[in-house]
Amino acid sequence: xxxxxxxxxxxxxxxxxxxxxxxxxxxxxxxxxxxxxxxxxxxxxxxxxxxxxxxxxxxxxxxxxxxxxxxxxxxxxxxxxxxxxxxxxxxxxxxxxxxxxxxxxxxxxxxxxxxxxxxxxxxxxxxxxxxxxxxxxxxxxxxxxxxxxxxxxxxxxxxxxxxxxxxxxxxxxxxxxxxxxxxxxxxxxxxxxxxxxxxxxxxxxxxxxxxxxxxxxxxxxxxxxxxxxxxxxxxxxxxxxxxxxxxxxxxxxxxxxxxxxxxxxxxxxxxxxxxxxxxxxxxxxxxxxxxxxxxxxxxxxxxxxxxxxxxxxxxxxxxxxxxxxxxxxxxxxxxxxxxxxxxxxxxxxxxxxxxxxxxxxxxxxxxxxxxxxxxxxxxxxxxxxxxxxxxxxxxxxxxxxxxxxxxxxxxxxxxxxxxxxxxxxxxxxxxxxxxxxxxxxxxxxxxxxxxxxxxxxxxxxxxxxxxxxxxxxxxxxxxxxxxxxxxxxxxxxxxxxxxxxxxxxxxxxxxxxxxxxxxxx
Amino acid sequence: xxxxxxxxxxxxxxxxxxxxxxxxxxxxxxxxxxxxxxxxxxxxxxxxxxxxxxxxxxxxxxxxxxxxxxxxxxxxxxxxxxxxxxxxxxxxxxxxxxxxxxxxxxxxxxxxxxxxxxxxxxxxxxxxxxxxxxxxxxxxxxxxxxxxxxxxxxxxxxxxxxxxxxxxxxxxxxxxxxxxxxxxxxxxxxxxxxxxxxxxxxxxxxxxxxxxxxxxxxxxxxxxxxxxxxxxxxxxxxxxxxxxxxxxxxxxxxxxxxxxxxxxxxxxxxxxxxxxxxxxxxxxxxxxxxxxxxxxxxxxxxxxxxxxxxxxxxxxxxxxxxxxxxxxxxxxxxxxxxxxxxxxxxxxxxxxxxxxxxx
Numbered sequence: 001x002x003x004x005x006x007x008x009x010x011x012x013x014x015x016x017x018x019x020x021x022x023x024x025x026x027x028x029x030x031x032x033x034x035x036x037x038x039x040x041x042x043x044x045x046x047x048x049x050x051x052x053x054x055x056x057x058x059x060x061x062x063x064x065x066x067x068x069x070x071x072x073x074x075x076x077x078x079x080x081x082x083x084x085x086x087x088x089x090x091x092x093x094x095x096x097x098x099x100x101x102x103x104x105x106x107x108x109x110x111x112x113x114x115x116x117x118x119x120x121x122x123x124x125x126x127x128x129x130x131x132x133x134x135x136x137x138x139x140x141x142x143x144x145x146x147x148x149x150x151x152x153x154x155x156x157x158x159x160x161x162x163x164x165x166x167x168x169x170x171x172x173x174x175x176x177x178x179x180x181x182x183x184x185x186x187x188x189x190x191x192x193x194x195x196x197x198x199x200x201x202x203x204x205x206x207x208x209x210x211x212x213x214x215x216x217x218x219x220x221x222x223x224x225x226x227x228x229x230x231x232x233x234x235x236x237x238x239x240x241x242x243x244x245x246x247x248x249x250x251x252x253x254x255x256x257x258x259x260x261x262x263x264x265x266x267x268x269x270x271x272x273x274x275x276x277x278x279x280x281x282x283x284x285x286x287x288x289x290x291x292x293x294x295x296x297x298x299x300x301x302x303x304x305x306x307x308x309x310x311x312x313x314x315x316x317x318x319x320x321x322x323x324x325x326x327x328x329x330x331x332x333x334x335x336x337x338x339x340x341x342x343x344x345x346x347x348x349x350x351x352x353x354x355x356x357x358x359x360x361x362x363x364x365x366x367x368x369x370x371x372x373x374x375x376x377x378x379x380x381x382x383x384x385x386x387x388x389x390x391x392x393x394x395x396x397x398x399x400x401x402x403x404x405x406x407x408x409x410x411x412x413x414x415x416x417x418x419x420x421x422x423x424x425x426x427x428x429x430x431x432x433x434x435x436x437x438x439x440x441x442x443x444x445x446x447x448x449x450x451x452x453x454x455x456x457x458x459x460x461x462x463x464x465x466x467x468x469x470x471x472x473x474x475x476x477x478x479x480x481x482x483x484x485x486x487x488x489x490x491x492x493x494x495x496x497x498x499x500x501x502x503x504x505x506x507x508x509x510x511x512x513x514x515x516x517x518x519x520x521x
Numbered sequence: 522x523x524x525x526x527x528x529x530x531x532x533x534x535x536x537x538x539x540x541x542x543x544x545x546x547x548x549x550x551x552x553x554x555x556x557x558x559x560x561x562x563x564x565x566x567x568x569x570x571x572x573x574x575x576x577x578x579x580x581x582x583x584x585x586x587x588x589x590x591x592x593x594x595x596x597x598x599x600x601x602x603x604x605x606x607x608x609x610x611x612x613x614x615x616x617x618x619x620x621x622x623x624x625x626x627x628x629x630x631x632x633x634x635x636x637x638x639x640x641x642x643x644x645x646x647x648x649x650x651x652x653x654x655x656x657x658x659x660x661x662x663x664x665x666x667x668x669x670x671x672x673x674x675x676x677x678x679x680x681x682x683x684x685x686x687x688x689x690x691x692x693x694x695x696x697x698x699x700x701x702x703x704x705x706x707x708x709x710x711x712x713x714x715x716x717x718x719x720x721x722x723x724x725x726x727x728x729x730x731x732x733x734x735x736x737x738x739x740x741x742x743x744x745x746x747x748x749x750x751x752x753x754x755x756x757x758x759x760x761x762x763x764x765x766x767x768x769x770x771x772x773x774x775x776x777x778x779x780x781x782x783x784x785x786x787x788x789x790x791x792x793x794x795x796x797x798x799x800x801x802x803x804x805x806x807x808x809x810x811x812x813x814x815x816x817x818x819x820x821x822x823x824x825x826x827x828x829x830x831x832x833x834x835x836x837x838x839x840x841x842x843x844x845x846x847x848x849x850x851x852x853x854x855x856x857x858x859x860x861x862x863x864x865x866x867x868x869x870x871x872x873x874x875x876x877x878x879x880x
Contacts, residue, residue: 320748343750354748361748365741365808374738375749377731384730407872415865428749 010039010224012073013208014059014095014177019068021054026417028054031068032234034227036177038208041199043219043240045212046229047252047474052212053100055229056179059210060097061090096170097179100212102162106155111137113154114168140168144198160191167198178202179210184218196222216248228252249504253476264459265499266483269298272467273350273436278328280311280318280491288314289326290491296436296467301458303482304471307511311491312471313355316438320352321345333435346375349435353425353442355471361425362413369395369409371424376431398427403453419450426457436467443477455481475504490514538864541857545801545817548850552821556828563831570710576823577716578771582790583797583815584723585767588760590798591727593740593807594653594660596761599768599794601671602645603787606772608675610638611684611782614695628693635701639769645671646765650758668791675784683783687776702777712774716816719767724812736760740807796843797822800850804858821846 014036021029029051036042046052057063059070061084071079072093084090087097104113111133120129120136137150146164154162163183170178184192199209199222213219219226223240228251236243236251273296280289289311296302306312318326321340330337332348339345354360363371372395373380380391395409402423406416413424422442429437439458443451458481462468472478478485485502487495487510495510540547556563582599589596617628629637645667652663689696704711727733735756738746746753771790776782795805800818803810825846829839 317748322748341752342747343752346750352748354745359742360744363738363741363745363808365804366737370734370737374734374751377734381731384726384732386729386731386734388729405872407868411869412862412865414862415869432750 010037010206011077012036013038014073015071015079016055016059017069017071019055019058019070020066021051021058021063022066023417026419027232029058029065030232032229032232033237034059034234035225035237036208036210037225038176039203039206040224041203041209041211041222043211043213043223043226044229045216045219045226045248045252046235047476050229050252051232052229053181056097056181056210056212058084059090059177060095060179061085061087062097091173091175094174094176095179096173096175096177098163098166098170098181098183100181100183102159102166104154104162104165107153109151109153110141110148110157110165110168111150113165114140114150114172116169118172136172137168140171141165143201144168144171145194145201158191160187160194163187163191163195164198167195175207177208177210179212181212183211184213184215192218216245219248220245249476266299266301266459266462268300268483269465271295272298272333273469274329274331275319276329276331278315278318278326278330280314280323280326282491287491289318292328292488292491292493294486294493294496296469298467299462299465300484301462301468301470301482303478303485304469304488305475305478305485305507305511306471306473306488308473309490310488310511312473312488313440314491315488316352316440316469316471319345319350319438346432346434349433350438351375351429351432351434351436352438353429353440355440355444357418357422357425357445361428362421364412364414366413367410368399368404368406368413368416368424371413372398372409372427373431375428376433379431379433394431398431401430402427402457417446417450419446419453422446422450422454423457426454430461434466436469437461438469438471440471441473442470443472443474475507479504479507487511538860541853541860544853544857545814545821545850548800549817549821549824552824552828556824556831560828560831563828568827568831572823572827573713574710575827576820577710577712578774579793579797579819579822580716580816581712581719581767581774582771582794583801583819584719584812585764586791586794586798587801587803587810587812587815588723588727588736589660589764590795590803590805591740591807591810592736592757592760593743594757594760595664595795595805596646596649596764597661597664597791598645598649598667598671599764599771600787600790600792601668601675602642602765602768603772603775603790604784605645605671605675605678606638606642606769607776607782607786608678608684608784609641610634610698610773610776611687612678613637614687614689614698615684617693628690628695631689631695631697634695634698635773638773639766642765642767642769642772643762644765645769646762647758649765650754650761653761654754654757672784672788679784681784683781685781687780687782699777699780702774702779712778715770715774719770720812720816723763727812732756732759737808740809742808793822796847799847799854802850802854802857804854809858818850 012035016032016034019029019032032051032055034055044052044055054063058065064085070082072082073079082093105116114137115133120132121127122129134150141148144164144167146161148157148161154165157165183195187195202209211223219240226238226240226243226248227234228236228248230252275295276293278289278292279287282288292315294302304312304315314323317323319330321342321344324340332350335348337345337348358364363374369392373391377386380387380394392409399406399409404420404423404427406420413421416424426442442454458468458470470478470481479502483499485497485507486493487507489511494513495506497506562568585599586596613629613634617626619626649664649667652658653660687698689698701711706714727736735751738749738751739753739756743753772787775786797818798815799805800821801810801814801816803814822843825843826839829842
């Protein structure tokens with residue numbers, strides 16, 4: 001491990017020691033050390049829920065640490081302990097962060113966004129110096145290799161350009177440390193290349209880049225140092241060149257993945273769900289879903305893998321009747337579903353566990369019990385009267401079956417941890433007595449224990465004869481849990497594998513068809 | 522199971538929470554007691570009945586508003602709908618329904634008139650619902666539009682004049698309209714009975730039926746409600762129709778009490794209804810609150826109104842005091858919500874911790 005401070009013109013600029021962060025119900029970070037070198041790309045990898053984003057939020061002053069210390073090193077290599085009460089404190093010390101989600105105001109123009117809350121003013125702050133802002137914005141954007149007029153409303157920019165504006169926002173502060181949280185997840189290949197050029201340029205100016213990514217191939221291309229987190233703990237830290245790809249994957253997942261995911265082949269029966277030529281037109285031409293056809297059998301876990309923007313979520317929501325414009329035939333148990341109505345689809349036996357739990361799955365204003373039965377109220381209703389005792393009986397059964405940790409069913413859902421909330425969402429779906437379960441990223445943002453619970457639930461449901469569609473952006477997850485895998489890329493099915501013939505390499509290749517990521521290296 | 526953990530949490534916390542939860546009732550009791558002491562004649566039967574009558578009108582209107590707000594909307598048009606309903610009823614009694622193309626005038630029986638007007642109220646509510654669910658107009662704007670439109674039509678109906686003396690004509694068979702406002706049953710005014718019936722139904726539906734659950738769900742998280750299979754538009758439509766119904770009923774009662782209908786009747790009633798709902802602890806952001814709370818809120822406003830008049834507080838001060846009460850209520854509401862969430866979180870994490878320690 002590199003201990004020397006002077007190395008290839010770079011030096012240790014910041015260090016986090018023994019960082020621990022506890023949230024109600026989960027420990028997000030446990031005694032983690034992290035070193036940041038100037039003029040280098042310091043990569044941070046780990047699975048969902050490993051603690052990457054939390055660590056970055058602590059360094060950027062968004063979250064406060066429970067235990068541990070942060071040190072900044074000055075030019076002479078002298079450490080100074082710092083603590084950030086807010087992002088302002090961190091910004092003052094030269095730390096900027098580009099978030100995974102865009103935080104832009106669509107109706108304001110580029111310059112206004114870049115100078116948001118740090119406006120250039122005239123006459124003792126009485127008046128915003130628009131001309132000055134535009135000039136500086138143009139300069140920063142030029143540095144980033146972009147010719148975007150500073151007066152353009154951000155809404156009119158392409159996604160990649162918006163990402164650049166997001167970076168420009170932090171650049172204007174001239175940060176010494178720039179954190180990028182999955183900056184490429186929404187970018188096209190050309191835009192990724194522009195971003196990489198920008199990163200190279202920043203490195204040359206001595207900026208320390210902290211780069212969080214899911215795409216391991218990117219890590220190899222631009223990374224200098226790598227830190228791997230797993231289950232809230234530091235697993236590995238070294239130079240990128242000293243570690244092989246296979247090693248990185250193994251350290252991220254940590255154990256024999258097959259064992260962890262408790263994946264197994266299931267006995268599959270007759271066909272339950274058949275989808276033929278599902279299409280969903282995209283605004284401005286082309287297809288979000290391009291003639292997608294597949295089938296799911298009894299007791300089968302069908303994995304669907306694809307990169308962001310492949311059309312995974314759209315596919316599931318189209319199946320639930322959520323898109324007016326979606327066309328195609330859907331057959332469930334030899335019945336054709338032609339009403340585009342979610343309630344109808346649920347009553348026929350299809351149910352969705354949505355991707356964004358809090359936004360699309362939960363009623364945070366209601367209790368656990370009310371959340372659980374919201375989709376299946378008709379089962380406990382006589383005429384118009386809800387039979388409370390019958391409802392409670394089913395609620396308690398489901399709490400037990402899903403091993404949801406809750407003091408009482410009447411407690412507010414918002415008090416539960418992410419994993420338990422997710423089990424409530426799954427329980428809600430199961431109470432509708434579905435035939436086919438559509439699961440969209442069922443393990444996103446929950447801790448490892450809850451993850452393995454969810455996988456066990458998936459397995460036992462498959463064994464009971466449900467058909468399961470498991471959509472995930474975690475390759476490992478799809479690979480080890482599924483009996484069959486289809487790969488989506490740009491709205492098209494680009495490959496289909498049986499459990500025995502699938503390899504990570506093949507799946508990854510298929511998911512990149514039409515993206516040209518292979519040209520990267 | 523629940524009660525066991527509750528008692529373990531320590532009585533101090535729960536007693537405080539109970540008091541916080543019952544704050545509307547406590548406030549009502551406090552206001553009532555204060556006036557009972559300082560205002561002579563406050564506790565006379567006559568005054569109590571008249572106070573009940575006033576509060577009943579607020580309560581009816583507030584219950585419709587409660588549903589709309591629980592479902593995540595707002596209805597600014599109820600006051601105007603009440604005004605228009607009164608004018609239409611007055612017109613039907615005094616002038617009848619003129620059909621010039623047939624050269625006839627139809628006079629309806631009074632119960633028929635009441636049904637027609639209630640139907641008009643429901644339809645106006647449906648118009649709101651249509652604008653909001655089908656055309657995507659923001660609830661505030663859509664109902665603000667109807668606020669002006671309905672008031673305008675109320676004025677147009679009579680050219681701004683009052684329809685006086687709505688006693689009907691025995692020869693036309695349309696007498697009896699004043700009974701709605703002045704009649705009594707078992708010593709209580711009819712209005713109070715009507716409010717009670719609506720309250721029982723509204724509270725029942727909100728607590729014990731899928732429809733009621735769905736209103737809370739839609740107000741709490743519309744996206745999730747859609748994916749859960751709830752027919753969101755239908756639920757919203759229903760809440761606005763119910764609000765329109767309560768508004769028309771209010772208009773009928775007011776016209777009947779005065780035995781006259783004036784086009785400015787019900788002005789700013791929508792704001793009083795919203796105040797009652799908020800006083801009762803319902804969140805304006807939707808999904809949280811109760812019908813019972815709104816009734817208590819309406820009672821607080823009713824008692825406050827009459828009490829202040831009786832002790833001779835100037836009407837300017839009355840207005841100011843009502844405003845202060847509403848703001849206070851919302852502040853306490855926010856406080857309670859925070860405490861409640863904290864308590865739930867604490868309870869859950871303690872349980873998590875003990876469970877983790879055991880395993």
